Amino acid sequence: MPFTVADAERARIDFPALLRQHEGQPLAFLDGPGGTQVPQAVLDAMTDGYHRCNVNAGGAFASSREVGLEVEAARAAMADFLGAESPSCISFGANMTSFNFALARAFARRFKAGDEVLITRLDHEANRGPWQTLAAHGVLVKEVAITSAGSLDMEDFRAKLTPRVKLVATTLASNALGTVPEIAEIRALTRAVGAWLVCDAVHYAAHFPVDVQAIDCEFLLCSAYKFHGPHIGVLYAKPGLLDELETDRLRAQYSTAPHRIETGTPNHPALMGVRAAVDYLAGLSPGGSRRERLRNTMQGLAAYEHTLAQRYLAGLATLPAITVWGPGAEVTRAPTVSVTIDGITAADAAAQIAGRGIQVWHGHFYAMAVLESLQLVDRGGLLRTGVSLYNTPTEIDRLLEALSTLKR
Template sequence: MAFDVDALRALIPALKSGSARFDAPGGTQTPQPVIDAVVAVLAGPLANRGHTTEGERNAEAVVVGARAALADLTGTEPRGIVFGRSATQLTYDLARTLAKTWNAGDEVVVTRLDHDSNIRPWIQAAEAVGARVREADFDPATGELRPEHIEAVLSSRTRLVAVTAASNLVGTRPDVPAIAELAHGSGALLHVDAVHYAAHATVDLAGLGADTLVCSPYKFLGPHLGVLASRPELLETLRPDKLLPSTEAVPERFELGTLPYELLAGARAAVDLLADLAPGTDGTRRERLIAAFTATESHEDALRERIELGLAGLGGITVYSRAAHRTPTLLFAVNGHRSADVSRHLAEHGVDAPAGSFYALEASLRLGLGPEGAVRVGLAPYSNAEDVDRLLAALAALRA
């Protein structure tokens, strides 16, 4: 299962700018085949979905193809795939819909490790119906969110647990299957934020134990879009707010307005490209995706370890990404320097590594960093050893 990073980099026009890019957790750069797929849809006949005209058939084919691709990526059925503008929008829609089934005194569990898009929608939906929100803590010394942290705030009144599969701030990958077992044992649903996770690992809805999860193709080489994956039978039980003439069919019941067909085509192209990142692998697209993520995880983890060794050798740097199981994402601060200034210094040396809390505000506060956060270095499949060496050289110059 070889992975050719140079072949992937050759497909990405933005990398010709010359910067060493460590901003992938905020969105990856776009390969040419994805760009071409978006352009092709916009250049051809297009209309609202149907089966009569060429434009209608084109739109229908795009939607069907994108659902199949994202179902393969997330390990569910096409009928369980809902598209939206962003993961945040889809989470808000889901929270408002599920809240219709909650009563005053019911409880919802969120965690301090999560991105705010997996905290605030649930808090606001609970407040609207008089439900109580209970917050699970994590260990700031290690960055770990353990199942016992969730268990401590569960009760017989818990209706939903919302948890991340990977922290976009420090990379922590909690034991989601164990958390799912606890949540379901209390009679609650489990919603998983897989936005950061899906960029680095094989997503398996059933394997995670999730009832619903969200991800975003622009985090894994695709266009800006949100995806909700669920068991179709669960979607059948939910009644979202929608227009009267719109369909009751699942999953279209949850999709408001006309879908962005060009972005769906780009998302499918991104999944197809990912499935081909381990050349020589045969099998279904799902099987090739699993092989590809195995290969890219190994590549990214080796680069992460190279960065960690380099940071340790420089001294005077505090690293907050300490969990035993984590994505190739490092949050750090350079002693004696404001993180925003460190980020500017790196940019001047051709290294893109932003500073902030990145909407994981609760986690940043819990780490004692405040809303300003710290510097985040995030790897992508197209990252290479030269990028890492440039990062470490720029930091060494700052330390000197």
């Protein structure tokens, strides 16, 4: 079902943060890749958690039973969001980065010296640093290069994917450039050498429907604050796989999936917020199961956000002294567009734009290998614009106007 400008305008009413003004103008939140705003329904669910069942799960009393049910409801919601086989494929943690470090520690106990791991230079450090720690255990960690156009260099990928590679960690979408790698090809190649596939869907899941069974990855990670939920990391593990890993666990901890990698007391109200965020997205489409409604919503959003990115790219093409990094609008890409501007750093540009009530990010966004590969570190990084369901063409035009009047 298409998502239109009128739908975005309607949805804006649901987000209290969008009422904020800057010098009489509504704040334009074009900073979604760094984190999105939450609808009132998420705030209400979290408040309900603190009112009604702010206790530990597993007790014999009513509020404990209720919070246990809420946690299971959050797993079921995320299973629908990701297309998982069952809610027990879904684990919750503090954030994606902590989860990936926990996964890497578990793999350190499994891999032997001489085993190889392949990571990419397109990835956020959260899907690189944890795997690089395996080098201390004798694992050879190799990196796939990116091209000057900001795509994964698939020739380099094929050359480095030897039968010794036991695990490949790749992003599904670059948070710096919007690049979307060919995941079906990557899966086919990794399957041929028997390597496990770990996907970073933190950026992707905010903009596209995810289907873990279609991707056929072993693990996939995302973060609810990128799709209108609170700060909670989500790990999908293919049925049975988590139980094969020697995770960090206390001796009394449940030792089976999904608990096997969940340490400490969860942030229960935030998990209730995750469920509410998924239900909010599902509620933007009528009819069908929650999974079907989510797929429809995310398909509609992908198309709508792409038109915003197209509008931005077309406007940028008319401005002098601006270089767009990463893919153009003619390919499948996330609607995240990064630029450099001759004669002004990204930080200065972001500050001037902020003065006009428009929020965009600048810098490296932890996609440091991308910036190093494109030799953008010395230039002070990128100016990054992202769009979410509540952004409108008017906001894109405001940004283009602000860019056209930057003071050098």
